[in-house]
Amino acid sequence: NYFKSTLLHVIEQRRPELSGQHHFYVAHYREGSEYTYMFWQEARLIWVLHLGTPEEYGWMSMLLPSSGELLHIDKDVVATQEEVGTSTYMVSQKWINDKIFKCVVDGDLITVTYP
Secondary structure, three states: OHHHHHHHHHHHHHOOOOOEEEEEEEOOOOOOOOEEEEEEOOOOEEEEEEOOOOHHHHHHHHHOOOOOOEEEOOOOEEOOHHHHOOOOOOEEHHHHHHHHHHHHOOOEEEEEEEO
16 A cells, blocks of 8 residues: 555656556566566656665655666667666666566556546
8 A cells, every 4th residue: 555655646746647547567576686677657667666675765765766766768768778878877778678578568567546
């Protein structure tokens, strides 16, 4: 319930004009992993979620992500790794495709309705 409540706050904070059903896909992770990914289909955003932190802190990082923890598919993705260069916030199309696949195909779907 706390997670769904946080997702409602994320919608309200980032894209309140998008009413209706929202689809959040969370990738599975291997034991010992330090992070996983969450894809918000309607807003075209993907989060890098850090694991192993207290639950409240982990979900708070969705509301207030650090640099590089939140990527917009239409703004932060370039065609090749060479174009990424030394950027700390851009990723390649191949990288983002892999993460979205892990979220949507291999992950769990969480739906929430806003408002």
